[in-house]
Amino acid sequence: MTAMMAQTKDLELVIRHVLAGLGHGIHAGRERGAGVEFSEYRAYAPGDEWRRVDWKLLARADRYFVREAERDSHVAIWLWLDATASMAEPSREIHGVDKLWFARTVLACVAAIAQRQGDAFGLVVCTGGKVEFTPASRGPRQLQRVLAALSKSQPLGGLPSAEVLKANLHFARSPSMIFAVSDFLDWPSPLSAALLRLRNMRHDVRLLTLRTQAEVDASFKSGAGYRDPEQNDGLHRMTNADREHYRQQSRAHFDGVTASCRQNNIVHYEARIEQPLSGVLRSWLQLAGARAK
Incomplete structure (x- = not known):
């Protein structure tokens, strides 16, 4: 089903399918x-x-x-999309699905829920070293604007610098909820620093980390070459001897992300892009809702 959804360019159609019977809001409202x-x-x-x-x-x-x-009780909902080059990483199991497709689709669903609740919502996209905004507003037309911006996002370059991100945090002047989706391969990073700063400003920050199944279990083809799309540091080849070390390093990194979020009272959920999108969205919202009670 996920593969079929990935083939359509109609985000609204995908949203209707994912949200059918979901029965969850973003906040008490x-x-x-x-x-x-x-x-x-x-x-x-x-x-x-x-x-x-x-x-x-x-x-x-x-x-x-x-x-x-x-x-x-309307709050401002901000959707934060990491559209850097690493988000182009595809699933090795489901054709047509990559991290960016999954990220922008789950954020589109959050936008649709916000629109149903009558909340103001906007979009922040980090791509190619820049920050792109869709200002917060309410209503069906705003949903169309956000969906259009999500649809045209492409995985480009690296994250904006810490200075650029810090200068652009003015969007969250009033109490806001920030739903950020990334692979968080870099942590700490300018992105993590900006999100932690928003949390310290008393905003409600909720993160979704996306990984591929191959990244989780190191099931890359032996001897295949891989290049970091955001770094010019040459070609890397994974041998069978590298796999266990890779798994240990990867798990330690994401355990660190989880620990940092817990320390700062940030909702954090980790998912694989091969999982059913509706299930990931439900679990993310339920986790956030459990903290709010």
């Missing part, structure tokens, strides 16, 4: 206060507005009660 939808009564407390007192109930109960209501 509502808070109590002086809103428009009635929730419950509670006893009057000093400082409550008199216009919220239910005078009819006062006549019956001879006590002051105020109407507690719920109002929409």
